Amino acid sequence: xxxxxxxxxxxxxxxxxxxxxxxxxxxxxxxxxxxxxxxxxxxxxxxxxxxxxxxxxxxxxxxxxxxxxxxxxxxxxxxxxxxxxxxxxxxxxxxxxxxxxxxxxxxxxxxxxxxxxxxxxxxxxxxxxxxxxxxxxxxxxxxxxxxxxxxxxxxxxxxxxxxxxxxxxxxxxxxxxxxxxxxxxxxxxxxxxxxxxxxxxxxxxxxxxxxxxxxxxxxxxxxxxxxxxxxxxxxxxxxxxxxxxxxxxxxxxxxxxxxxxxxxxxxxxxxxxxxxxxxxxxxxxxxxxxxxxxxxx
Amino acid sequence: xxxxxxxxxxxxxxxxxxxxxxxxxxxxxxxxxxxxxxxxxxxxxxxxxxxxxxxxxxxxxxxxxxxxxxxxxxxxxxxxxxxxxxxxxxxxxxxxxxxxxxxxxxxxxxxxxxxxxxxxxxxxxxxxxxxxxxxxxxxxxxxxxxxxxxxxxxxxxxxxxxxxxxxxxxxxxx
Numbered sequence: 001x002x003x004x005x006x007x008x009x010x011x012x013x014x015x016x017x018x019x020x021x022x023x024x025x026x027x028x029x030x031x032x033x034x035x036x037x038x039x040x041x042x043x044x045x046x047x048x049x050x051x052x053x054x055x056x057x058x059x060x061x062x063x064x065x066x067x068x069x070x071x072x073x074x075x076x077x078x079x080x081x082x083x084x085x086x087x088x089x090x091x092x093x094x095x096x097x098x099x100x101x102x103x104x105x106x107x108x109x110x111x112x113x114x115x116x117x118x119x120x121x122x123x124x125x126x127x128x129x130x131x132x133x134x135x136x137x138x139x140x141x142x143x144x145x146x147x148x149x150x151x152x153x154x155x156x157x158x159x160x161x162x163x164x165x166x167x168x169x170x171x172x173x174x175x176x177x178x179x180x181x182x183x184x185x186x187x188x189x190x191x192x193x194x195x196x197x198x199x200x201x202x203x204x205x206x207x208x209x210x211x212x213x214x215x216x217x218x219x220x221x222x223x224x225x226x227x228x229x230x231x232x233x234x235x236x237x238x239x240x241x242x243x244x245x246x247x248x249x250x251x252x253x254x255x256x257x258x259x260x261x262x263x264x265x266x267x268x269x270x271x272x273x274x275x276x277x278x279x280x281x282x283x284x285x286x287x288x289x290x291x292x293x294x295x296x297x
Numbered sequence: 298x299x300x301x302x303x304x305x306x307x308x309x310x311x312x313x314x315x316x317x318x319x320x321x322x323x324x325x326x327x328x329x330x331x332x333x334x335x336x337x338x339x340x341x342x343x344x345x346x347x348x349x350x351x352x353x354x355x356x357x358x359x360x361x362x363x364x365x366x367x368x369x370x371x372x373x374x375x376x377x378x379x380x381x382x383x384x385x386x387x388x389x390x391x392x393x394x395x396x397x398x399x400x401x402x403x404x405x406x407x408x409x410x411x412x413x414x415x416x417x418x419x420x421x422x423x424x425x426x427x428x429x430x431x432x433x434x435x436x437x438x439x440x441x442x443x444x445x446x447x448x449x450x451x452x453x454x455x456x457x458x459x460x461x462x463x464x465x466x467x468x469x470x471x
Contacts, residue, residue: 010314018329047339050456052324057335061325075456097456099463114459198323198391265327269392272328273385276315280381 003282010275017268024063024087032245035209035226038068039253040218041202043095043104043135043157043192049074052197059088065202065257069218071106078111082215091215093130096121101141104133104157104192107219118144122152131222133190136160137176138169145176150183155222158237159191159204159229177237188222189238191229202257203232207246230254301367308374309345312381316341319384323391348374351444355437356427363426372426376418379411416442 030037045051046058053061055072062070063085071093072080082092096103098114103121105112108130112121122132131154137145150156158177163170180187191204209226210217221227228238230250236243317336321328349370356362356369364372390404416438423434454461 014328014330014333017327018331021327021329050453052320052336052340054335054339057325057332064325076459097459099459099466195324197320200326261327269322269327270389272318273322273389276311276318277382277385279311280315280378280385 003279006275006278006282009271010279013268013271013275017265017272020262020264020268022262024066027066030249032209032242035211035221036213037246037249038208038210038213038218039066039202039230039249040069040071040206040208041067041193041195041204042069042071042091042093042106042133042190042206043073043160044070044195044201045074045095046072046080049077049079050196052195055080055083055090058195058201059085059090061201063087064260065200066253067202067205068213069208070201071104073104073106076111076114078108084214089213089215089218091218095135096125098144101137101144102135103153104135104190105130106133106222107131107215118149119152122149129219131155131188131219133157133188133222134176134180135192136162136173136194138162138172142172142176145180147183150180150187153180153184153187155188155190155225155227156180157192157229158189159231159235160194161199161203161232162194163204163231174237186225188225188227189229189243190222190227191231191237200257203254205230205250205253207249209242301365301371305367305371305374308371309349312374312377313337313341313345315381315384316344319388322388326392347448348377348445351441355441363428369426373419373422376415376422379414379418383408383411 041062044058047054051058051074058070058072067088069089069091071091073093073095075095075097078092078094080090080092083090091106092108093104093106094108094112096105096112096114098118098121101118103118103125105125105128108125108128110128112124112128114121125132132152133155134145134150134153134157135141136157156177158173160173163173177189191206193199193201193203193205195201207228207230208218208221210221225239226242228236228243228246228250230236230246230253232254234247234251234254236247236250238246314337317333317340318328320340321332321336325332352370352373356366356373362369387404419441420434420438423429423437424431429437
């Protein structure tokens with residue numbers, strides 16, 4: 001009886017959650033200094049690598065969280081060739097996992113070999129048509145990004161979920177950005193989610209001022225440094241005037257992303273999980289009594 | 298014969314739905330029918346398929362079993378209980394606490410509970426259902442777990458082996 005009720009609750013909640021899904025409200029086009037302002041997440045992992053979601057679901061989730069562009073960046077291989085779903089632009093990319101640091105390559109047309117000095121790897125990224133971005137430069141990877149390496153980059157992650165783990169990582173991330181700016185004044189400040197299985201897409205994001213919403217337009221904005229990194233709590237990092245102008249959008253969009261999903265969906269999700277837990281525990285009781293954790297005689 | 302087969306099929310469906318729902322909720326905070334179907338195809342079916350193949354290796358020989366094949370498979374997959382509950386708890390934690398800045402690794406560390414519990418249940422399965430002696434049961438359980446986690450390790454190693462190279466170079470100056 002309990003199992004039947006749980007199964008029925010599961011089905012009803014699943015249907016309710018599906019019907020309660022609302023399409024994202026179209027946002028008014030944002031413009032600043034003659035450019036179109038868009039939001040992106042350039043460090044996202046996807047299935048079938050070590051990300052939870054396939055490309056189609058990534059695009060849907062990105063749209064749901066108010067992003068205009070994402071880059072699928074799986075470890076040491078180019079998996080996605082990119083696409084334009086109409087709602088979200090998907091760029092090809094790779095997270096080049098090196099022996100001491102990681103680099104995100106966006107807009108490349110081939111897999112980049114991870115061996116060699118960082119500056120050499122960045123040159124390969126450029127030769128493949130992409131931009132080279134230092135990924136979460138904290139701890140050992142911050143040390144690996146020395147002056148020569150920083151000079152070879154187009155961008156550096158200045159907002160990343162790692163900054164919320166402890167104050168030391170937050171300070172190191174900001175310090176890495178300051179060192180990068182000291183080496184190259186126009187380096188792009190990037191915000192990324194590094195989405196794998198949790199920590200939502202776009203939890204940290206990048207605002208870009210683009211001439212066109214396509215791959216060439218996005219890459220040109222990164223190369224020109226017309227970006228602002230936005231963290232999950234509405235904090236911004238980037239060129240002072242630009243960061244100040246983007247700050248209200250960052251605050252509004254991160255608040256909206258936290259509240260995404262309807263009340264009905266939240267209740268439905270809770271019921272789905274509870275119903276499955278009841279069923280899982282209930283099926284456990286169908287195991288013969290002796291087949292438990294008790295020591296067999 | 299139909300009843301054990303139906304019970305086994307129902308248990309497999311439950312495990313598939315649990316894996317898919319937990320993955321969907323942890324990744325997006327909700328579960329809808331299209332998302333569920335996507336996660337079933339991407340994650341749940343391949344994972345369960347591998348486990349079915351391993352289970353058949355373990356309990357395929359009729360002489361070794363005290364029950365029919367369907368009942369044996371049903372009992373074997375009952376050992377997934379602890380993992381099912383952990384996956385659901387992790388998904389609930391992921392959306393309840395918003396893992397920004399949360400120690401996800403600490404939460405992942407709690408997986409040691411279902412890991413140990415499931416291994417224990419598989420051991421008991423070998424003793425009770427396959428009538429193995431203690432040593433054989435221990436050996437076969439270790440082999441099954443090594444195969445299961447070995448496959449996972451190969452997948453993880455694929456992303457992380459440059460770090461291993463870095464450590465090797467630092468230690469041995471290669």
